[in-house]
Amino acid sequence: MPLPxxxxxxxxSDEEISEQILATKKELFELRLQKATRQLEKPxxxxxxxxxxxxxxxxxxxxTAAAKEK
Structure with a gap:
């Protein structure tokens, strides 16, 4: 699986990006938890x-920088 x-x-959209950021942070937390408990099969x-x-x-x-410039 290649990197995105x-x-x-x-x-x-901006809202979708914010939602994706939150979802990715949660995913990363879960992956770190699995890694710490040695349950992570795909590091x-x-x-x-x-x-x-x-x-x-x-x-x-x-x-946000582009929006501030306008």
Whole structure:
């Protein structure tokens, strides 16, 4: 499974990005919990979740910066 591309997220609205950020944070928490209890079978999913979260947060900050400039 390849890492998600940022172009996949650019089409989302601001509300959808915020929802995705919250969902990804919850997913990352669950993955970390599984890792701590040694129940995580696919450790690469942690990296994917972090990457996805970084992309979404970047988009959110870019959009807020663009909105402030207008």
């Amino acid at each position: 591309k940022i172009d996949d997220w650019r089409e989302l 690469h999913l942690v990296r994917h979740a972090k990457h996805k979260l970084a992309q979404l947060m970047l988009l959110e900050s870019q959009r």
